[in-house]
Amino acid sequence: MDLFLLKKIISFMLMPLSIILLLLFIAMLFYRLKPKLSFSSLLLATTLLFFSSFAPLSDTLMTPLENNYPAFTKSEKPIDYIIILGGAHRSAKGLPATSQLKSSSLARLVEAVRIYHLHPEAQIITSGYASDDESSNAEKVKQAAIILGIPKHKILTENFPQDTEEEAQLIAPRVLNRNVVLVTSASHLPRAMAYFKKYGVNAIPAPASPSVKDNGQKSWSYYLPHVTKLQQTTGAWYEALGRIVQWLKS
Missing domain, CATH: 3.40.50.620 (HUPs)
Known part of the structure; x- marks a missing residue:
């Protein structure tokens, strides 16, 4: 198998939504055979889904990645x-x-x-x-x-x-x-x-386009799980995995 494709498959399987779906599949598969395992998998999947979609946690994960560099302003020297x-x-x-x-x-x-x-x-x-x-x-x-x-x-x-x-x-x-x-x-x-x-x-x-734009004002809806925050958490996790691979290569 192509190394690049293998890397993509592995990273996909390690994403939050993939793990959640795997846990839900285990919960359904063992619903009758192993009720305790099924319940544990369902509980873990629900917990992971909630926290992955929870804005305060998602923003906490993403902000350190996005705050490394300020927005570009005009350079004193010509740009090539x-x-x-x-x-x-x-x-x-x-x-x-x-x-x-x-x-x-x-x-x-x-x-x-x-x-x-x-x-x-x-x-x-x-x-x-x-x-x-x-x-x-x-x-x-x-x-x-x-x-x-x-x-x-x-x-x-x-x-x-x-x-x-x-x-x-x-x-x-x-x-x-x-x-x-x-x-x-x-x-x-x-x-x-x-x-x-x-x-x-x-x-x-x-x-x-940083995804976290904190103006200090937060409404009650900020604390509700949201699909965009699940996507944001996935992006933060993907970058974290990428930096681990980069560190291992170095």
């Missing part, structure tokens, strides 16, 4: 490259490229466009492979960037990196000793910065 790390999309005929991007990719693109308007001298590098789609993420983000007003000749694509480390490996030779901005999701940025530094690139961090 703005790198947009790969996200996800789904090609669909009849929809503009901006609507084919999933939320993480769209947020990264919007942040890169904002930075480009501050530094129109820069070139943009989009990155990301095709997976099972007809188009690479790098190409789809390029199409969306053109729709948003970025000149086509200002965009370069890296169509083959499958993960963050491969992106750093492939892009680093092009941008060494240049003034570079690295754009990715706020929670993903610490891991991405470490990989690019490993390959000799001291980039300026540009966090895109």
Whole structure:
């Protein structure tokens, strides 16, 4: 089996929702044979679902990942490259490229466009492979960037990196000793910065769309479980696993 696919399968199985579904399956399977095991699995699944969807806990897990770097402000020096790390999309005929991007990719693109308007001298590098789609993420983000007003000749694509480390490996030779901005999701940025530094690139961090936006005011609904917080917890856990793997490799 391909190592990259195996890594994806393992990480998927370790996600909160996958564990919850496994516990529920065990609860149903042993409902009559082992009632105590069934009840314990059901209780554990319910507890994990509640706390994974509970905003105070989810925000506590995510905030340390997202608060490592401030929002990008105009650089005193000219910017040579703005790198947009790969996200996800789904090609669909009849929809503009901006609507084919999933939320993480769209947020990264919007942040890169904002930075480009501050530094129109820069070139943009989009990155990301095709997976099972007809188009690479790098190409789809390029199409969306053109729709948003970025000149086509200002965009370069890296169509083959499958993960963050491969992106750093492939892009680093092009941008060494240049003034570079690295754009990715706020929670993903610490891991991405470490990989690019490993390959000799001291980039300026540009966090895109942090999910925790605390203005100090919280209504009663904040303390109710919510599906978006389950997604946020999953993202925090995914990044934690990624950083463990990164640490083991180093």
